[in-house]
Amino acid sequence: MQYYALVGDIRQSRQASDRKALQELLLETLNALNNRYSQHMAALLMVNAGDAFQGLFLPTAPILQICDGIRYGLSVQSGIRIGLGFGAIETAIDPKQSILADGPAFWNARTALQQVQQEDYYGTRTLAFCLKDKHLESVKRLVNQVLVLHDQVSSKWKNTQLELARHYLLTHGFEKVSQTRLAKEMGLSTQQINTTIQAMGWFAFLDTRRETEQVLLQVVGGNNP
Known part of the structure; x- marks a missing residue:
């Protein structure tokens, strides 16, 4: 069986004015996602060293929603980098300790994280995807270019725009909801929501x-042996 492995870190966490508060927010965000997406997890999201984190997910997981939950859960405080890999796991899997798992899924995730760091598009890139399957190479390339474009768009969001993205994605994922409902949830006018x-x-x-x-x-995920 193959899995999605996710590895990531917080950008410039050592320069944060309040590292303790930032780490607490990271833990809170990961715990919330562990609860929300528990049925899709092979091993929980966890902090594995200060500002680094990882998790392991089933091939049917809504993986971009999970990535976005981490990113926008922290975006008001700090930027992040995430590497997403797909592949096998060669060790035993402890559902509570993703740090104990290893294999191509995590190797590919680390390769993807290196890609984010090395091909960062002037500091705007936050997410890359890697797998080692020649039959899916064109899919991998296309997905990565879409992710780059998404990062270019979202890198320009500020203040209320980031708050809207954070609220929407953590509350609704990719579900379509009305602007009226969103305005009520966020305590803003429909006109403010529409403009944003x-x-x-x-x-x-x-x-x-x-x-x-x-x-x-x-x-x-559907090509999972």
Whole structure:
């Protein structure tokens, strides 16, 4: 069986004005995602060293929603980098300790994280995907280019825009919800929500994100021996 492995770290965490608060936010975010997506996890998301984290997921997991939950859960405080890998696990899997698992899934995730660090598109890149399957090479390349474009778009979001992305993704994932409902949830006017969404290109971002995840679910996860 093959899995999605996720490894990541917080950008410039040593320069944070309050590292303790940042680590507490990271732990809170990971715990919330562990609870929300527990049925999709092979091993829980966990902090493995100060500002680094990892997790292991079933091939049917809504993996981009999970990545976005981490990213936007922390985005108001700090940026992150995530490497996402797909492949086998060659060790025993402890559901509570993803740090004990290893194999191609994690090797590919570390390769993807290195790609984020080395090909960072002027500091805007946050997520890359890697697998070692020549039959899916074109899918991997296309998914990565879509992720790069998403990062370019979202790198321009500020303040209320980031708060909207954080609330939306942590509350609804990629589900479509009305602007009226969103305004009520966030305590803003419908006009404020409408203006923010238009300035962000939010629904184009969300629709493309959802379709990219479907490709991963159907083509990559569905190709799981």
